[in-house]
Amino acid sequence: MRDLSAAVASEQGPRQVLERISFDLYEGETLCIAGESGSGKSITALSLMGLLPEGARVTAGEVWLGGKNLFALPEREMLKVRGGEIAMIFQEPMTSLNPVMTIGTQLVEALRAHRDVSASGAKADAVQMLESVRISDAARRFRQYPHELSGGMRQRVMIAIALCCDPKVLIADEPTTALDVTIQAQILALMEDLQKQFRTAILLITHDMGVVAEMADRVVVMNQGQVVESDNVANVFTSPREAYTQKLLAAVPKLGSMAKRDRPLRAAHSEKAPMSDQRHQPVVRVRDLTVRFDIVGGLLQRPLRRVHAVERISFDIAAGETLALVGESGCGKSTTGKALLNLLPWEGRIAVAGRDIAGLSPAAMAPVRRDIQMIFQDPFASLDPRMTVGRLVAEPLVIHRMAKGQELEDRVVELFRRVGLGPDALRRHPHEFSGGQRQRICIARALTLNPKIIVADESVSALDVSVQAQVLELLQELQDELDLSFLFISHDMSVVEQVSHRVAVMYLGQIVELGPRAAVFENPRHDYTKRLLEAVPIADPTRRRGDRVRLTGEVPSPVRPLDFSPDYVRLNDYGNGHLAAV
Amino acid sequence: MAAYLLRRLLGSILILIGISLVTFVLLYLLPADPARQIAGRSATAATVENIREQLGLNLPFYERYLRYLGGLLQGDLGRSYIQRTEVSTLIAARLPPSLLLMGAGILAELLIGLTLGVVAALRRRSRLDQGLMVLSFVGVSAPQFVVGILLIYVFAYRLGWFPLSGYGTPQHLVLPALTLGFLGAGWYARMMRSSMLDVMQQDFVRTARAKGLSKARVILRHAVPNALLPIVAMVGIDVGILMSGIVVVESVFGWPGIGQLAWQAIQRVDIPIIMGVTLVAAWAIVIGNLFADVLALFVDPRIKLR
Numbered sequence: 017m018r019d020l021s022a023a024v025a026s027e028q029g030p031r032q033v034l035e036r037i038s039f040d041l042y043e044g045e046t047l048c049i050a051g052e053s054g055s056g057k058s059i060t061a062l063s064l065m066g067l068l069p070e071g072a073r074v075t076a077g078e079v080w081l082g083g084k085n086l087f088a089l090p091e092r093e094m095l096k097v098r099g100g101e102i103a104m105i106f107q108e109p110m111t112s113l114n115p116v117m118t119i120g121t122q123l124v125e126a127l128r129a130h131r132d133v134s135a136s137g138a139k140a141d142a143v144q145m146l147e148s149v150r151i152s153d154a155a156r157r158f159r160q161y162p163h164e165l166s167g168g169m170r171q172r173v174m175i176a177i178a179l180c181c182d183p184k185v186l187i188a189d190e191p192t193t194a195l196d197v198t199i200q201a202q203i204l205a206l207m208e209d210l211q212k213q214f215r216t217a218i219l220l221i222t223h224d225m226g227v228v229a230e231m232a233d234r235v236v237v238m239n240q241g242q243v244v245e246s247d248n249v250a251n252v253f254t255s256p257r258e259a260y261t262q263k264l265l266a267a268v269p270k271l272g273s274m275a276k277r278d279r280p281l282r283a284a285h286s287e288k289a290p291m292s293d294q295r296h297q298p299v300v301r302v303r304d305l306t307v308r309f310d311i312v313g314g315l316l317q318r319p320l321r322r323v324h325a326v327e328r329i330s331f332d333i334a335a336g337e338t339l340a341l342v343g344e345s346g347c348g349k350s351t352t353g354k355a356l357l358n359l360l361p362w363e364g365r366i367a368v369a370g371r372d373i374a375g376l377s378p379a380a381m382a383p384v385r386r387d388i389q390m391i392f393q394d395p396f397a398s399l400d401p402r403m404t405v406g407r408l409v410a411e412p413l414v415i416h417r418m419a420k421g422q423e424l425e426d427r428v429v430e431l432f433r434r435v436g437l438g439p440d441a442l443r444r445h446p447h448e449f450s451g452g453q454r455q456r457i458c459i460a461r462a463l464t465l466n467p468k469i470i471v472a473d474e475s476v477s478a479l480d481v482s483v484q485a486q487v488l489e490l491l492q493e494l495q496d497e498l499d500l501s502f503l504f505i506s507h508d509m510s511v512v513e514q515v516s517h518r519v520a521v522m523y524l525g526q527i528v529e530l531g532p533r534a535a536v537f538e539n540p541r542h543d544y545t546k547r548l549l550e551a552v553p554i555a556d557p558t559r560r561r562g563d564r565v566r567l568t569g570e571v572p573s574p575v576r577p578l579d580f581s582p583d584y585v586r587l588n589d590y591g592n593g594h595l596a597a598v
Numbered sequence: 599m600a601a602y603l604l605r606r607l608l609g610s611i612l613i614l615i616g617i618s619l620v621t622f623v624l625l626y627l628l629p630a631d632p633a634r635q636i637a638g639r640s641a642t643a644a645t646v647e648n649i650r651e652q653l654g655l656n657l658p659f660y661e662r663y664l665r666y667l668g669g670l671l672q673g674d675l676g677r678s679y680i681q682r683t684e685v686s687t688l689i690a691a692r693l694p695p696s697l698l699l700m701g702a703g704i705l706a707e708l709l710i711g712l713t714l715g716v717v718a719a720l721r722r723r724s725r726l727d728q729g730l731m732v733l734s735f736v737g738v739s740a741p742q743f744v745v746g747i748l749l750i751y752v753f754a755y756r757l758g759w760f761p762l763s764g765y766g767t768p769q770h771l772v773l774p775a776l777t778l779g780f781l782g783a784g785w786y787a788r789m790m791r792s793s794m795l796d797v798m799q800q801d802f803v804r805t806a807r808a809k810g811l812s813k814a815r816v817i818l819r820h821a822v823p824n825a826l827l828p829i830v831a832m833v834g835i836d837v838g839i840l841m842s843g844i845v846v847v848e849s850v851f852g853w854p855g856i857g858q859l860a861w862q863a864i865q866r867v868d869i870p871i872i873m874g875v876t877l878v879a880a881w882a883i884v885i886g887n888l889f890a891d892v893l894a895l896f897v898d899p900r901i902k903l904r
Contacts (some may be wrong), residue, residue, distance in 0.1 A: 065808060067804060067807055095810045095811075095812060097810070098808055098809065098810035099808060099809040099811075100810055103808065103809075106801060106805065108801050111800060111801040111802060112801040112802055112804075113802055113805065114802040114805075114806065114820050114824065115802070115824065115899070116824060116827070116898060116899060117819075117820075125809065125815075125819075126809040126810075126811075129809055129810050129811050130810060161899040161900070163899070163900045174805070177805075177809065178808075314601050
């Protein structure tokens with residue numbers, strides 16, 4: 017690729033989004049394009065394929081594939097290149113397959129677009145392709161629809177579709193970003209294996225420096241439509257030349273970097289260890305929390321099956337403590353967070369700031385909600401787009417009749433200052449802010465009532481690493497100043513390692529390991545914890561796992577028949593509060 | 599599936615009973631007196647009273663309704679006051695032409711509306727798109743009797759391609775079906791256009807293009823089937839709109855269906871026929887919706903009936 021420039025139409029005329037991007041990609045190698053959101057990495061890939069969305073176009077440059085300049089090819093020739101010579105897989109396996117076509121049809125269709133094969137021959141090839149991406153029971157899967165497959169399986173199908181015509185180049189745009197970490201490890205391993213087998217060149221686009229370190233031969237770092245740095249992977253990580261790269265790498269949490277530290281990364285040094293203070297009652301005490309949902313059906317809408325979302329979990333959170341709840345999708349971690357605020361029906365016992373919240377009416381819950389608040393994952397979706405952010409942050413005070421008039425105004429200004437936003441922000445609407453700023457607004461909203469504990473559900477997962485680091489810093493400052501507790505729900509082990517005092521690992525609705533951060537991360541006892549830690553890609557190419565475990569298993573479904581009674585894990589005490597299932 | 603259908607059919611019976619009650623109350627409150635209509639202007643008060651007694655119109659309201667409901671549950675729609683025939687016989691004779699007209703109307707509106715919608719979406723923001731959207735707006739807002747009369751004037755009277763009115767040959771069907779479908783075509787064109795625009799933005803359409811499929815195949819095989827999914831549910835609701843359209847269209851074209859039967863009965867306060875046609879129409883709407891839901895099951899593999 018030489019000097020690619022691209023522009024998108026905007027109200028002020030064309031806006032340049034790519035400026036003179038150049039790189040080479042060789043047979044059998046993996047080139048990673050790394051960058052944060054808005055860096056132009058996806059646009060680069062889409063222009064290569066001639067798939068730019070409406071309004072965007074290439075303004076200059078050329079792409080040579082063998083002896084062909086792709087930008088000069090007529091559309092008819094380009095059809096042969098797409099899927100035939102350059103194939104692509106995307107970020108969202110859940111939406112990237114046609115929901116009303118069987119995966120077999122979608123695979124056969126790709127095969128027959130480029131190869132002259134009979135219908136039955138294509139079917140045989142397709143089933144074989146499904147097998148080579150390690151989909152078990154391929155002949156049956158062939159006849160299934162996308163919704164019958166898990167996210168990881170769908171991404172395997174996407175890879176099978178991409179590789180079925182033996183392309184020279186595979187473009188993978190954030191292929192594992194939407195997947196759980198153990199599934200991510202499987203997909204990355206699969207891509208490596210297939211690359212060796214087919215000698216495919218891979219152009220891997222990702223924001224995750226861990227994935228870059230794990231996969232890349234060479235790296236192109238992009239920022240705001242320009243190439244910042246381009247070098248082999250070892251040089252980029254060990255001696256980055258550009259300030260931007262250095263800053264980016266510094267912001268990336270590296271798993272294992274917290275060894276030998278006894279407090280969270282950004283915590284103030286004067287901090288008193290929260291665990292030592294045994295006389296105070298915990299801010300949150302949970303005993304035998306169970307959440308189940310019935311799936312109803314039939315003539316009388318009777319329950320048919322049951323989702324065992326959370327099964328008899330118990331934990332405490334002390335004042336000023338961060339307890340991290342980690343696990344993969346469907347393990348019940350978000351459900352647990354919602355149960356603490358009585359947002360869904362549950363069984364067991366939960367006490368917040370000494371008050372038992374079982375069966376409280378919404379009115380009776382109101383005073384409890386002053387003590388416990390929540391921040392969600394998506395800062396775009398959790399703010400009402402038609403209200404000014406000032407009103408959004410003031411709303412809790414109005415609802416609880418805790419302030420009005422000038423006092424209300426002053427409190428809101430103070431909250432905005434506390435999260436690093438000026439008073440001029442108050443009168444603006446959510447769409448005028450960036451993702452990081454919006455998450456600050458959400459934090460301000462959660463702080464409005466002076467809560468004792470905040471449930472942070474994947475609150476930094478949608479943010480770019482540099483912004484993520486700033487938000488984590490803010491959360492830590494708040495904890496130091498206000499003695500806040502956090503229930504930090506996350507799938508990201510590297511972030512959890514930085515922020516938590518204690519960690520609880522959830523698997524299929526149960527806590528399988530619970531203990532001080534250092535104990536869980538440095539001396540994991542339970543197999544699942546070990547697997548989770550091993551699956552995390554580390555942003556350090558020298559720590560690349562040479563021979564990865566080629567796992568194919570997936571987490572079983574928590575949907576069970578009605579008469580199912582779960583096997584409860586028995587937690588064994590390994591000392592110092594470190595519990596793990598045997 | 600069987601349990602679902604059974605539940606829906608049981609539910610539809612409750613709906614029909616509810617509709618029968620509402621219609622009965624409305625007709626009861628009507629200031630017109632059916633007995634006087636039957637007796638004629640010159641009849642004496644005694645004759646009118648006699649007829650009223652014969653028809654059971656002197657009974658208290660609840661008794662009249664319970665009697666009607668009792669008959670209804672045994673499949674008896676009663677007898678026409680004026681034609682002195684079983685209502686069910688009258689409706690049975692008039693139903694086939696109406697069903698034919700409705701079927702043709704639905705076919706016409708879907709063929710025209712969906713095609714125009716797809717074309718407009720693919721030529722988004724072009725002159726063609728704008729023109730089609732204006733046309734569809736006319737379709738949605740033009741009264742059906744005006745459309746019907748215009749079509750008759752141009753294609754029957756001026757050009758002589760189709761008969762002016764009546765029933766019997768396929769030629770007779772064309773203009774009424776187009777009139778009936780004109781409104782719906784405008785609707786569907788607009789819905790299909792926005793549904794297509796939505797689907798064309800979806801990830802799986804990008805995947806299809808990335809496979810190297812031709813544009814025609816991407817549109818016909820991937821985009822259109824998905825764009826149709828929200829339309830299917832609308833077809834069920836549409837049956838209701840068509841039912842009211844049929845009364846107008848049958849009158850304009852002299853089509854011997856239940857629409858005309860209803861129109862005549864309303865003019866003469868022939869309560870059993872009004873009741874009967876209303877219930878048949880309501881039943882058709884309920885069945886139409888059920889049909890659309892079941893159809894959705896076949897076009898969208900993700901839907902599970904519960």
